[in-house]
Every structure is written in structure tokens, then in C-alpha cells.
Amino acid sequence: MTAVGTDETADAAATALRAAVIFNPTKSGVAELRAAVARAESRQHFAPSLWIETTEDDPGKGMAKAALRQGVDLVIAAGGDGTVRSVAAGLRGSGVPLGLVPLGTGNLFARNLGIPVNDQGDAVVLAFSGMDRAVDMLIAEVTRPDGRPESHVSLVMSGIGIDATMIANTNPDLKKRLGWLAYVDAGLRAIPASKPFRVVHRTDAGRLHRSRVSSILVANLGYLPGNIELIPDAEIDDGKLDVVVLQPRNLLGWLLVWRRVTWENRVLRKSALGRQFMDLTGGSRRREILYSRGRAVDIEIEAAPEEFEIDGDEFGTVVAARFRVDPASLIVRVPR
Template identity: 45%
Template sequence: MKADAAAADGSHDDFHAARLGDDAGDRPRKDVPHPKDAAEPDDVIHQPEDVDPDSSEELPGKAQRVDAEGGEKPMDAEPAQNKRAALVYNPTKVEPEELRGRVAELSKDAGWAEPLFYETTVDDLGDDATRAALDEKVDAVLVAGGDGTVRAVAEALTSTGVPLTILPSGTGNLLARNLYLPLDDTDTMIRATFEGDVHSIDTGLARIRRADGEIEEHGFSVMAGMGLDAAMIQNTRDDLKKQVGWVAYVDGAARSLVNAKPFRVMYQLNGHRLHSAKVQSVLFANCGALQGGVALIPDASIADGRLDVAVLQPTGVLGWLGVWRSIVWDNSVLRKFRAGRRVLERRKDSSVRYLRGTGIELATSPAQPIELDGDEFGEATRIYTSIIAGGLIVALPKGHDTSSI
């Protein structure tokens, strides 16, 4: 993708052409600058804050391996004759001893070697631990933790061909929900590693440019965002999140809306023309469903090779009501019925605009907050998001229905 080269050396290369969805509206203005010019660093260096590690401050350090009883083990494991799995888990989101015991027991029942166990820490959200497991030539990786842990492990497994088993834990479990996995049956998901089906799904890739010109690249499984949604996550209290789960984001949203101001962005879908818009938030989705059964993007698929984009551009209080109606009522209720879909076909509402393609580049100045799968990732003046089609293999229970994925 040429967007990274443009971000690195300032060139104005064209994007790859791609077959994209309808992008009518927001006609480009002749006086708007190119994204490169719109994203020129300002005088303030916006360094990213520490990413919420989806872990505990009491667990610092890099990737660490433990045995079935929790004792420390060297990172280099003894070779195994049979197939072997690795479990990467967040010890603050699970019962470690119980989980390790079940994975070890079911591995043995399946004729696999004793699994490798890796705990996440503040300095390793799970990606380094997963790479350590891959160095040991494991045949499968299980992950247990919140959305941040799943994101990090999935990023390390993308394009490796090693299957990922998701053991739902923590607050959101959005990837598990979009795969329609059982959220309260750990044994079924562990067994899926050894005797279940496998299915290829897409993964997202975000290339971020900071205000000082530094470029970072991160994966995401569910969605990325710039603007109000990221500010909402930054303003969500950790203590409240632990007490009431995802409902805590309502508190974060309320506190973010007080000072929410629209900002101008330049954006361009692969193969399409440049646009300018004032927005409150832009969401880049690999999956379409949120917590509570809310369909952010009802037609999104995790296995279609496409990136779905929601541009939130409400004007005033009525505009925010339009956003709520579009996401909570139209997408989650009306679209389920034929009569409701007819109503939506006749309605014109610009508060939320939907786009679809293989990738999109967006630039703004000054820098705006960024989030990936519910974790804050500091601020950026430019972001390019794309889809790696079929980049991740996931383990599913035997006979799991994949028609809605």
C-alpha cells in the first residue's frame, strides 16, 4: 500500500484502485488541500499516552512463561513429540489456576503435548508472548482476556496460518460476539482447539502517523476509530469499568460530549476521489456488532475482504438524535423487517454516512485521539486503515454455524 510511503516521505502517490461502494455526497471542494498537507505536524508534539494495557500495574515486565501450577518457566521450551498448544491469558481477567488446569487436562485428553502458558503484563499485552509461542512451533494458540488482549494476540497471529481459539473473558468480547461464539462455555471453546472447525476471517491494519511524523502500524480485529469514540474511551473510568463492565462507556460518552467539537478531515477511499468533511468521529470496522446487540454497521461482514466505515457528522442536538436513531433503532431494529427496510430506503439522513472499500486514508490537523479495539492509542494526524482478507484463522466449535459471519 502506497499510503505508508506517502506518510513516510511526503509523496503524493495515488492509492491502489479498488471496487468500492457508493460514495455519493460530500463533493470535494477545489480549495481543499491534499491529505499530506492537511496533516502537516503542528508546533505541539502529541506523544501518545500509555496505552491502557488491559492488565494490571502490579504485573510489569515483558512476556513470561509459567507452568500449569503458575511457577516461572524459561521462555525456551523443551521440544514436543505431539501437537502442542499455547495459552496466552490476562491473569487479571480469568482464574489462572483453573484455566491452566482445564487447558492442560483437555489437551491431554486430545492426545496433545502439555501446553505452553504465557501471562500478559503491562509491557506485553500478548503480542510478544504469542511470538514467543510461535518460535516454539506451536500448532494452536488460545487467548483469554479482554478485547485488548485478543487484539494483540490476533495481530501476532495474522498471516501465520496458526489457528486462534478465543476464550471469552473480560468486558467486551466483541470479536467473540461477532463470531457468535458461546460466551459462558469455556470447555466447549477449549475443545474447539483440538476437535473443532477452523474458519478464515479478515483482520484490520492501521498505519498511524503522529504529529511529529513518527509512523506506527498496529492490527485490530473489531474496529478502529478517530475522534469522539476514542475520547470516550479515554474518559471512561477504569474503576467503573471494572464494576459495571461495558456500561461504564456510557459515563465516558457523557463526559466526552460536554466538550465535543467537530473537526475537519480529508479522507479518500482506495481508488476514489478526495473528500472533506466536518465530523465528530470516524469508525473503521472489520465487524459490525457492538455490545448489547447494537448493530453499528448492519451489513458488515468479518469475512468479506471489505472495510466498513461510519462517518459520524451530526449537527446540533437533532443531529445526535439522528445518530442514535440510525445506530440503535434503524440498524438494530428496523432493518430486521421488510417494512422497516422500506422506510429506511425513503429516509435521507446525513448524520451518519456509511462507506465500504478495501482501505481508506484520513488526515486532520491538529491531532485527534485514536482507538483500536477499545484501547486508546494516543493521538494522530493521519491514519490509513485496510483489511487483510482471510488474514486470521479461528477455531470454532464443531458444526458452528458460519452463515452469519
């Protein structure tokens, strides 16, 4: 009887689902993470998880591919937006779900999906037992100043111009202390010194636009921390990307942009009366911020290279970029 029981236990272990936890060892809370994962494994009848540390050379993509080769049923990314993005790149097209345990500063992807960003235990529970949702990914094919091509994935939004400069100039010590508020400090320093630049851009097979811009962003999602709704109609699973062109002419223009993303987009446009008020005050005719949507966008910078960012991380400078959507290429665990 003992031998039979042992065999049954072994068979159960062999058929149990198994997760891989890919985590950034530089983040705090790893011990608590291990305990929360162990509890979730027990409740959901998972085998003990495979634990993989990210490295400076591989922040997650190679680790995710290695986990897939071991046949895991779930991959959990525990870290900031950089870790999540890299792990997602490794899972792209695999069909294996991605669970998110935010341990970073911005946590833009998690915030947009309703993942708890301040409760690690709840995030772990959601990673093991949430609903699977197929979402789009953005593919950024950029050209460096020396002509070298590179390809990256984006989950939230990428930008060329002042937003990338702001991120590059964010004080790392302030970021550790204040979190995303450190970007506000960087923005207040970047805007007065910013200089518009000329770009040629085209969405899908539409006509070419030559614009003088402060920034051009390509997005999959539209919410930023601080009650900022940059792109109110952005959807993560509509098979399209959203393009935002910022072209304020002066400080007043920047104030109008700020009003648009913090008040008009988030409050006024949600009611018929609010939309009527926007029309009466010229909201639909202003040109400080312009939106378009499509499956791909091509951008060419006409002068010096500009700073480039992906999902809140700096990525150096570029002279051209092509963004395209990869529909439903990632499965993410989200609240039911």
C-alpha cells in the same frame, strides 16, 4: 516389553498436537482456566500446553511469535481485547489457528464471532475443537503529532474522534464493576463537550471528501454490546473494510444516530416492511451517519490532533491514518 511400551509412549507424546496458552496474569480465573485446558487436552489428545504470561512490555505479539518458534499447533489467547489483538498480530499470516478465551470487559472480537464470553469452560472447549475460519485483519498506519509513524493491527474497529475520547475518559473503576456499561457513562459525558473536526478522507482511489465529523470509524465487524448494530453489512471475511462517518449537528442528530444503530439497523432493515418505513421517514436521506466500503481508506485531520482508539483501547492522538485490509490473514477457531 516394558522398553517397547515406553518407546511407544514417547513416540505418541512426540507426535501429539500441542497448544500454547498466552494469558494475562492480571485477569481473574487463571486457576479455572488451567483446569479447563487440562480437561480439553485429555479429550482432544493434546500434549500438555505451553503456558506463557503476557507482560506490560509485551501484551502478546512477541509471545505468539515465540510459541510459533516452538512449533505449537494452536495458540489460545486468554484475556481482553488487547491481549487477543496483540496475540493475533503475532500469528498474522502464520496459518496457526487462534483460540479465544475471553477474560476482559468488552470482548468485542469474541462477541462478534459467537465465542462464549460468560462461560470460560465452553470457550476452552471451542478453542480446542472448533472450526477453523480464515478472517481479515485491518492494518492501521498512523502518524503521531510529532510526525512519527506507527503500525498497528485491528480486529474489530478503530476510530478517530468522539468514540476514542469516550474510551480515553472511561472510569477504570466503573469499568471493572459494570463492564462495557462504563462506556455508556463516558459517552454521556463526552457527547455534550464534543466539538466536530474537519477531515479529508478517501476510500480506495475514489474522490477526496472534506467533512466536518464527530468521529470516523474503520471497521472489520459491526456489532457492539448492548444490541448496537453499528454496521449491519460488515463481514469479517469479505476482503474489505467498512468506513462509518458520524456527523450529527446537534443533540437531535445524536438521537437519530442512536435510533439508527439500535432500532433501524437491528430491526427495521431486516424486513421489506421495515425498509419501506425507513424510506417513508427519510432514513435513506439522512446524513448523520454515512457508510462506505473498500480495501483501504486514507484520513487526514485538518486541525489539532484527535484521539485514536483500536478495538476499544485508547491509543493516544494522531494527525493522519491509513487503514488497509489484510484478507484472510488470521485463522480463528469458531463454533461449528
